[in-house]
Amino acid sequence: MDSLTSESISEPKTIFLKNYSVPEYLVDTVILDFDLTETKTTVRSELKIRKNPASESNSSNLELNGQNLKLIAITLEAINEPSSLVKTLTESDYLLENESLVISDVPEFFILIITTEINPKENLALEGLYLSSNMFCTQCEAQGFRRISYFPDRPDVMALFTVTIHADKQHYPILLSNGNKTDSGDEGKNRHWVTWQDPFPKPCYLFALVAGNLYCQQDVFTTASGQNVDLYLYVEHENKHKCEHALMCLKQSMTWDEETFGREYDLNNFMIVAVNDFNMGAMENKGLNIFNSSCVLASPETSTDADYYRIQGIIGHEYFHNWSGNRVTCRDWFQLSLKEGFTVFRDQQFSSDMNSAAVQRIDDVNILRNAQFSQDAGPMAHPVRPQEYIEISNFYTVTVYNKGAEVVRMIHTLLGNKGFRKGSDSYFKRHDGQAVTVEDFVNAMESENNIDLSQFMNWYHQAGTPKIEFSESYDAQAKRYTLTLKQFCAATPGQETKKDFHIPIRVGLLNSNGETLSLDLSGEDSCSGEQECVLELKQNEQRFTFDNISEKPVLSLLRGFSAPVKITTQRPRSEMAFLFANDPDDFNRWNAGQELALDIILSLIKEHQAGHDLKLDKEYVNAFRKTLNNSSLDNALKSQALGLPSESYIADQCHIADTDAIHDVRIFIRQQLAKNLEADLLTLYNSFTISGDYQFNAKDMGQRSIRNTCLSYLMELDNADYHKICVEQFKNSNNMTDVIAALSLLVNHDNEYRENCLASFYEQWQHDALVIDKWFAIQATSRLPATLERVKSLMNHSAFTIKNPNKVRALIGRFCLGNIAQFHNSDGSGYQFLAEQVLSLDKLNPQIAARLIQGFSQWRNYNDNRQQMMKQNLDKIISEDGLSKDVYEIVSKTLA
Ligand code: BES
């Protein structure tokens, strides 16, 4: 043992995809028995195990995972052997280590009974079994089941689960697990028990248990084939008025999946439970989804349009996992995007069908551009299917999720809706009940459609955002327009050179009146008479020739954002303005406005840095006015079109991100627009008064959105009249969307009302944790100076607790990740604050700590002074003893 250096002890080990091998033992059935008490829960697990015939290993050692478990007893009973005695194992029969239990010399078929003890109350990592506001709940994905019992904790071991829960009857009248309730009864000492059976084999990461005193709102859904499914939403009693929206969204999701993907639900009941302490948004446990209360509870007085919208998407997402994830699951965690990328694509399509497709697409692309592109260009860049990890929790990323969804979307674009549906039907049919890989998914798509996607697989293998350059030529004589496209992808960590991607690029051509030209494309991907077509860029450089084009056209490129790429060829502002006014593709019209704004912002930043006076381009003001006053434009879309690119997106476009200049220039432009268009903004603000009760529908949402956008510009004028309008809106609105819009504006600007409004808001909502999270977030993102001081003092507020992830995200997360200008304060105070918070959180909840350090991930994109300070803080974190794998992996890769 003396050869072990301290380094090799503290450096966690890397897991590689290339080392995958099938499980040596399979588990056919699991019988779990939980005796629940807050500080000591006893778990008895009875596993029916057999040697895996597909395993080539001839070892007879059974290796189980386990973490933070107290082992009480193990017995083993061989099956089918003459002397099938029940044997109680002693220490000489197994090797118990920190995170594993290896039982030596096991037979081919046997029953293993393991009893362990755990302490749910002490579990602040919120993985495994834990307590949240007086209820027991579980979170097992990805590797939380090993904190409940010793088990082969990997998704390719699938078993039938039977679960019995015993608990105090008064405190925990509701006892839930996956599948169907098969039995229940009372026992002594005021305790009762319930047994649940899940008829579908599943990996242990989909196991769930809930015990609490909960209100239940019920509903029913009848499937296309006539089966009745009982729907149950369990919430704390105080939230019983917040159930309606989620149940409606659930029914919408069930119908949509039948109609769009031919997927019916497969159990007689579907349960959702809302919990207050949750690391993520929600979890798709079979038949028993567990949700962060912020992602399921809604009422008009307490929830914004954005909340309602997010709830719809996430209810859909977790429900859709029942097929894309549960019925067909992942072979190993490297395949995570197989379920997450596909399911995000599914929830995006669902939201798009339920609401405005263009607005949904803009939201999706914004996530990609604001977060994924920078990840893909930074130290944590990884392929959609990673090849290695230290801690899998760190790979629930925008790359695996959102770029993964884009990759599925590209397949959809290449195959068309019908072809894609044939492919997905075949995927679900072939692999029902299996744990599979990305290749299985792509193969199903290929073989149903007679298409070769082998080059396309590079999207799964290679990290980095491809850059596209284009050049055009027009031959008036021959009436021929030629478009040349070129692709390039920069190196990413571990991938020096890249192979060419297979990139679908949707294009259209416009004449000088903005009318669509019909396309006549010669060559391989011919299309003729179409209004737009999908070019397939496969080579490094490729030419596309369009015939019968009678005038020099204006190119509308990458319509609907048909591939997750960056177009690097600069276009003249006049062309962007033309497309901003005329492109019939809603997404591209919005995009042209964003590009135009970005171009102006970047040149003003240069002026600002040179100390010159700033002047806003008149043409831009005019283009903005036209959009503002265009009454045929959908309000929600208009509101999007009037927004400037975010500070973080602008920062990504700069070689060295000068966050002060970015902030100042962005505000300068907003002020100029407000000055020039004050009357138009006020007219538009006043033209909508939504009377009647709050409703979550596209029309009302669009009106609220455009009104609040107008108000936000008007507030840039620092005029007492608008402060008053804001206060009026704050006081008199019947819905949280308008209240919070007004309050954030008041908190963002210096005015006499802000402190009073903040105080009265707190007074009114102190009983509602989710509303108080908004109160924290508004203050953390205020652009007024001294926000960090405010954040620090709010950490001592009685409503704040560092043990609750929603509170941490609202206050610390929003400041460090959502208040770019102040987090990057050149005095380094933001950086020091983040480092301190990461270190204290890491001891409680490593997943949440690891998410926060993303504030440092782009440290190389800042000036020397900031780089140095960020690096010092990263060094400080990495030198800390007892760091979690989660934080260690991110910090070491960020520094590498
Ligand atoms: N399976 C995940 C939840 C999860 C992720 C649990 C990582 C444990 C570790 C779930 O399906 C999911 O992806 N949820 C997302 C929301 C969704 C709408 C993208 C989340 O929780 O953020």
Ligand code: ZN
């Ligand atoms: Zn998911």
